[in-house]
Amino acid sequence: MPDVLPSDNAHYKTQQYWDSRYQTEGPDATFDWFKSYDDIRPVLEANLPPPAPSSPPPHPGALPHLLVLGCGNSTLSESLALVSGYTHVTSVDYSAVVVEAMRARTAKLGLDADRFTFQVADIRDMALFAAESFAGAIDKGTMDALLTGDGEDGAGGKAYDPWNPPRELCAEVERYVREVHRVLCSRGVFIYITFGQPHFRRRHLELTTTDGVPLWESIKVQTVGDAFHYYVYVCTKT
Numbered sequence: 001m002p003d004v005l006p007s008d009n010a011h012y013k014t015q016q017y018w019d020s021r022y023q024t025e026g027p028d029a030t031f032d033w034f035k036s037y038d039d040i041r042p043v044l045e046a047n048l049p050p051p052a053p054s055s056p057p058p059h060p061g062a063l064p065h066l067l068v069l070g071c072g073n074s075t076l077s078e079s080l081a082l083v084s085g086y087t088h089v090t091s092v093d094y095s096a097v098v099v100e101a102m103r104a105r106t107a108k109l110g111l112d113a114d115r116f117t118f119q120v121a122d123i124r125d126m127a128l129f130a131a132e133s134f135a136g137a138i139d140k141g142t143m144d145a146l147l148t149g150d151g152e153d154g155a156g157g158k159a160y161d162p163w164n165p166p167r168e169l170c171a172e173v174e175r176y177v178r179e180v181h182r183v184l185c186s187r188g189v190f191i192y193i194t195f196g197q198p199h200f201r202r203r204h205l206e207l208t209t210t211d212g213v214p215l216w217e218s219i220k221v222q223t224v225g226d227a228f229h230y231y232v233y234v235c236t237k238t
Protein backbone atom coordinates (compact mmCIF):
# COMPACT_ATOMS: atom_id res chain seq x y z
CA MET A 1 0.00 0.00 0.00
CA PRO A 2 1.58 3.30 -1.02
CA ASP A 3 2.25 5.83 1.70
CA VAL A 4 -0.23 8.34 0.34
CA LEU A 5 -3.43 7.68 2.24
CA PRO A 6 -5.55 10.81 2.43
CA SER A 7 -6.06 12.57 5.77
CA ASP A 8 -9.80 12.49 5.09
CA ASN A 9 -11.68 9.72 3.27
CA ALA A 10 -13.53 12.30 1.19
CA HIS A 11 -10.29 13.18 -0.62
CA TYR A 12 -10.68 9.92 -2.58
CA LYS A 13 -13.41 11.77 -4.43
CA THR A 14 -11.23 14.60 -5.67
CA GLN A 15 -9.20 14.64 -8.86
CA GLN A 16 -6.58 16.74 -7.05
CA TYR A 17 -5.95 13.96 -4.57
CA TRP A 18 -5.44 11.36 -7.32
CA ASP A 19 -3.19 13.63 -9.39
CA SER A 20 -0.92 14.34 -6.46
CA ARG A 21 -0.94 10.70 -5.37
CA TYR A 22 0.13 9.54 -8.85
CA GLN A 23 2.74 12.30 -9.02
CA THR A 24 4.15 11.12 -5.68
CA GLU A 25 4.15 7.47 -6.73
CA GLY A 26 6.01 8.26 -9.96
CA PRO A 27 5.46 7.14 -13.54
CA ASP A 28 6.73 3.57 -13.10
CA ALA A 29 4.60 2.63 -10.09
CA THR A 30 1.73 0.18 -10.26
CA PHE A 31 -0.77 -0.53 -7.53
CA ASP A 32 -3.83 -2.76 -7.55
CA TRP A 33 -6.70 -1.96 -5.26
CA PHE A 34 -8.35 -4.88 -3.48
CA LYS A 35 -7.17 -7.83 -5.55
CA SER A 36 -4.56 -8.82 -8.11
CA TYR A 37 -5.43 -9.89 -11.62
CA ASP A 38 -4.78 -13.54 -10.72
CA ASP A 39 -7.45 -13.30 -8.02
CA ILE A 40 -10.12 -11.76 -10.24
CA ARG A 41 -9.22 -13.45 -13.51
CA PRO A 42 -11.66 -16.38 -13.07
CA VAL A 43 -14.62 -14.11 -12.37
CA LEU A 44 -13.73 -11.81 -15.26
CA GLU A 45 -13.21 -14.58 -17.78
CA ALA A 46 -16.40 -16.31 -16.67
CA ASN A 47 -18.52 -13.20 -17.23
CA LEU A 48 -16.90 -11.20 -20.03
CA PRO A 49 -17.48 -12.11 -23.66
CA PRO A 50 -14.59 -14.26 -24.92
CA PRO A 51 -11.66 -12.29 -26.42
CA ALA A 52 -11.98 -13.79 -29.88
CA PRO A 53 -15.48 -14.82 -30.96
CA SER A 54 -15.40 -17.96 -33.05
CA SER A 55 -18.07 -16.67 -35.43
CA PRO A 56 -18.36 -13.13 -36.87
CA PRO A 57 -20.04 -10.84 -34.33
CA PRO A 58 -23.59 -9.72 -35.30
CA HIS A 59 -22.66 -6.02 -35.26
CA PRO A 60 -19.56 -3.95 -34.44
CA GLY A 61 -20.83 -3.16 -30.93
CA ALA A 62 -20.66 -6.85 -30.12
CA LEU A 63 -16.90 -7.00 -30.72
CA PRO A 64 -15.15 -7.75 -27.44
CA HIS A 65 -13.93 -4.22 -26.92
CA LEU A 66 -13.48 -3.60 -23.19
CA LEU A 67 -13.60 -0.43 -21.11
CA VAL A 68 -11.72 -0.09 -17.81
CA LEU A 69 -13.27 2.64 -15.65
CA GLY A 70 -10.95 4.61 -13.35
CA CYS A 71 -7.93 2.50 -14.29
CA GLY A 72 -5.39 4.25 -12.06
CA ASN A 73 -1.97 2.58 -12.32
CA SER A 74 -3.46 -0.87 -11.90
CA THR A 75 -2.14 -3.77 -13.99
CA LEU A 76 -5.74 -4.79 -14.74
CA SER A 77 -5.80 -3.24 -18.23
CA GLU A 78 -2.54 -4.74 -19.44
CA SER A 79 -3.43 -8.14 -17.92
CA LEU A 80 -6.67 -8.20 -19.92
CA ALA A 81 -4.45 -8.09 -23.00
CA LEU A 82 -1.36 -10.01 -21.92
CA VAL A 83 -2.97 -12.71 -19.77
CA SER A 84 -6.52 -13.05 -21.10
CA GLY A 85 -5.92 -12.17 -24.76
CA TYR A 86 -8.24 -9.17 -25.24
CA THR A 87 -7.08 -7.14 -28.22
CA HIS A 88 -9.15 -3.98 -27.72
CA VAL A 89 -8.98 -2.38 -24.30
CA THR A 90 -9.77 1.27 -23.59
CA SER A 91 -8.96 2.57 -20.11
CA VAL A 92 -10.09 5.88 -18.67
CA ASP A 93 -9.22 7.93 -15.63
CA TYR A 94 -9.76 11.58 -14.82
CA SER A 95 -6.16 11.92 -13.64
CA ALA A 96 -4.11 13.09 -16.64
CA VAL A 97 -1.00 12.28 -14.58
CA VAL A 98 -1.77 8.57 -14.42
CA VAL A 99 -3.06 8.40 -18.00
CA GLU A 100 0.26 9.77 -19.25
CA ALA A 101 2.19 7.28 -17.10
CA MET A 102 0.07 4.37 -18.33
CA ARG A 103 0.54 5.38 -21.97
CA ALA A 104 4.31 5.30 -21.45
CA ARG A 105 3.97 1.91 -19.77
CA THR A 106 1.95 0.59 -22.73
CA ALA A 107 4.76 1.57 -25.09
CA LYS A 108 7.33 -0.17 -22.87
CA LEU A 109 5.20 -3.31 -22.79
CA GLY A 110 5.03 -3.27 -26.58
CA LEU A 111 1.22 -3.19 -26.68
CA ASP A 112 -0.45 -1.73 -29.78
CA ALA A 113 -1.31 1.85 -28.79
CA ASP A 114 -4.14 2.03 -31.36
CA ARG A 115 -6.11 -0.81 -29.83
CA PHE A 116 -4.90 -0.49 -26.26
CA THR A 117 -5.58 3.08 -25.26
CA PHE A 118 -5.63 5.25 -22.15
CA GLN A 119 -7.80 8.35 -22.18
CA VAL A 120 -8.54 11.17 -19.79
CA ALA A 121 -12.27 11.07 -19.03
CA ASP A 122 -14.66 11.63 -16.17
CA ILE A 123 -16.75 8.50 -15.83
CA ARG A 124 -19.81 10.62 -15.00
CA ASP A 125 -19.75 12.06 -18.52
CA MET A 126 -18.18 9.86 -21.18
CA ALA A 127 -19.33 11.90 -24.16
CA LEU A 128 -16.11 10.91 -25.95
CA PHE A 129 -17.62 7.44 -26.48
CA ALA A 130 -20.57 6.71 -28.74
CA ALA A 131 -23.46 4.65 -27.40
CA GLU A 132 -22.96 0.88 -27.61
CA SER A 133 -19.17 1.07 -28.03
CA PHE A 134 -18.15 -1.68 -25.61
CA ALA A 135 -18.97 -5.31 -24.92
CA GLY A 136 -17.69 -5.16 -21.35
CA ALA A 137 -16.88 -2.50 -18.75
CA ILE A 138 -14.93 -3.10 -15.54
CA ASP A 139 -14.85 -0.98 -12.39
CA LYS A 140 -12.51 -2.04 -9.59
CA GLY A 141 -12.82 0.37 -6.70
CA THR A 142 -13.79 3.38 -8.79
CA MET A 143 -17.44 3.75 -7.82
CA ASP A 144 -16.17 3.29 -4.26
CA ALA A 145 -13.98 6.38 -4.68
CA LEU A 146 -16.97 8.27 -6.07
CA LEU A 147 -19.05 7.21 -3.09
CA THR A 148 -16.75 8.55 -0.39
CA GLY A 149 -18.58 11.19 1.55
CA ASP A 150 -17.68 14.70 2.53
CA GLY A 151 -19.37 14.55 5.90
CA GLU A 152 -22.28 16.67 4.76
CA ASP A 153 -25.66 15.54 3.53
CA GLY A 154 -26.27 18.76 1.64
CA ALA A 155 -29.48 19.32 3.60
CA GLY A 156 -28.45 19.88 7.17
CA GLY A 157 -24.80 18.97 7.54
CA LYS A 158 -25.27 15.50 9.05
CA ALA A 159 -22.30 13.13 9.14
CA TYR A 160 -21.97 10.89 6.11
CA ASP A 161 -24.16 7.84 6.53
CA PRO A 162 -23.52 4.90 4.14
CA TRP A 163 -27.10 3.69 4.77
CA ASN A 164 -28.40 6.96 3.46
CA PRO A 165 -25.82 8.64 1.22
CA PRO A 166 -26.37 12.30 0.38
CA ARG A 167 -28.74 12.88 -2.54
CA GLU A 168 -26.09 14.67 -4.60
CA LEU A 169 -23.70 11.73 -4.21
CA CYS A 170 -26.41 9.27 -5.29
CA ALA A 171 -27.16 11.47 -8.30
CA GLU A 172 -23.49 11.45 -9.34
CA VAL A 173 -23.29 7.68 -9.07
CA GLU A 174 -26.54 7.38 -11.00
CA ARG A 175 -25.09 9.55 -13.79
CA TYR A 176 -22.09 7.24 -13.87
CA VAL A 177 -24.08 4.00 -14.00
CA ARG A 178 -26.33 5.40 -16.75
CA GLU A 179 -23.22 6.39 -18.73
CA VAL A 180 -21.80 2.88 -18.41
CA HIS A 181 -25.14 1.47 -19.55
CA ARG A 182 -25.19 3.86 -22.54
CA VAL A 183 -21.72 2.91 -23.80
CA LEU A 184 -22.35 -0.83 -23.48
CA CYS A 185 -23.77 -2.72 -26.41
CA SER A 186 -26.79 -4.96 -26.10
CA ARG A 187 -25.88 -8.01 -23.95
CA GLY A 188 -22.84 -6.06 -22.73
CA VAL A 189 -21.67 -6.64 -19.16
CA PHE A 190 -20.71 -4.18 -16.45
CA ILE A 191 -18.51 -5.81 -13.81
CA TYR A 192 -18.10 -3.84 -10.60
CA ILE A 193 -15.60 -5.11 -8.02
CA THR A 194 -15.92 -3.55 -4.57
CA PHE A 195 -15.76 -4.04 -0.84
CA GLY A 196 -19.34 -2.72 -0.75
CA GLN A 197 -21.93 -5.20 0.42
CA PRO A 198 -25.18 -5.64 -1.54
CA HIS A 199 -27.28 -3.62 0.93
CA PHE A 200 -25.05 -0.62 0.25
CA ARG A 201 -24.42 -1.05 -3.46
CA ARG A 202 -27.48 -2.65 -5.12
CA ARG A 203 -29.49 0.56 -4.86
CA HIS A 204 -26.96 2.35 -7.08
CA LEU A 205 -27.24 -0.33 -9.76
CA GLU A 206 -30.97 -1.06 -9.69
CA LEU A 207 -32.04 1.82 -11.90
CA THR A 208 -34.88 2.01 -14.38
CA THR A 209 -35.41 3.77 -17.71
CA THR A 210 -37.85 6.68 -17.94
CA ASP A 211 -40.48 4.06 -18.87
CA GLY A 212 -39.83 2.18 -15.65
CA VAL A 213 -37.99 -0.71 -17.31
CA PRO A 214 -35.03 -2.06 -15.30
CA LEU A 215 -31.75 -0.84 -16.76
CA TRP A 216 -30.13 -4.25 -16.34
CA GLU A 217 -31.66 -7.51 -17.36
CA SER A 218 -29.85 -9.13 -14.45
CA ILE A 219 -27.55 -8.19 -11.59
CA LYS A 220 -25.65 -11.18 -10.20
CA VAL A 221 -23.56 -10.88 -7.07
CA GLN A 222 -20.48 -13.05 -6.56
CA THR A 223 -17.61 -12.88 -4.10
CA VAL A 224 -13.84 -13.22 -4.34
CA GLY A 225 -11.41 -13.70 -1.47
CA ASP A 226 -11.25 -15.91 1.61
CA ALA A 227 -11.02 -14.17 4.97
CA PHE A 228 -12.21 -10.84 3.61
CA HIS A 229 -14.69 -10.99 0.77
CA TYR A 230 -14.86 -8.56 -2.08
CA TYR A 231 -18.11 -8.37 -4.00
CA VAL A 232 -18.42 -8.65 -7.75
CA TYR A 233 -21.61 -7.25 -9.31
CA VAL A 234 -22.21 -8.50 -12.81
CA CYS A 235 -24.82 -6.36 -14.55
CA THR A 236 -26.01 -7.51 -17.97
CA LYS A 237 -27.65 -5.07 -20.38
CA THR A 238 -30.81 -6.24 -22.09
Ligand SMILES: C[S@@+](CC[C@H](N)C(=O)[O-])C[C@H]1O[C@@H](n2cnc3c(N)ncnc32)[C@H](O)[C@@H]1O
Pocket (backbone or CB within 6 Å): 013, 018, 031, 032, 033, 034, 069, 070, 071, 072, 073, 074, 076, 092, 093, 094, 095, 098, 121, 122, 123, 124, 139, 140, 141, 142, 145, 146
Ligand atom coordinates in the same frame (compact mmCIF):
# COMPACT_ATOMS: atom_id res chain seq x y z
C1 LIG B 1 -9.55 3.32 -5.88
S1 LIG B 1 -8.70 3.74 -7.36
C2 LIG B 1 -8.89 2.24 -8.30
C3 LIG B 1 -7.83 2.12 -9.37
C4 LIG B 1 -7.90 0.83 -10.19
N1 LIG B 1 -9.21 0.62 -10.77
C5 LIG B 1 -7.51 -0.40 -9.38
O1 LIG B 1 -8.26 -1.38 -9.39
O2 LIG B 1 -6.45 -0.42 -8.75
C6 LIG B 1 -9.91 4.83 -8.12
C7 LIG B 1 -9.45 5.42 -9.46
O3 LIG B 1 -10.59 6.04 -10.06
C8 LIG B 1 -10.22 7.30 -10.57
N2 LIG B 1 -11.45 8.13 -10.52
C9 LIG B 1 -12.15 8.52 -9.42
N3 LIG B 1 -13.22 9.24 -9.77
C10 LIG B 1 -13.20 9.31 -11.13
C11 LIG B 1 -14.04 9.94 -12.08
N4 LIG B 1 -15.11 10.66 -11.71
N5 LIG B 1 -13.75 9.80 -13.39
C12 LIG B 1 -12.65 9.08 -13.78
N6 LIG B 1 -11.80 8.48 -12.92
C13 LIG B 1 -12.08 8.59 -11.61
C14 LIG B 1 -9.09 7.80 -9.68
O4 LIG B 1 -8.28 8.75 -10.34
C15 LIG B 1 -8.37 6.49 -9.37
O5 LIG B 1 -7.37 6.24 -10.33
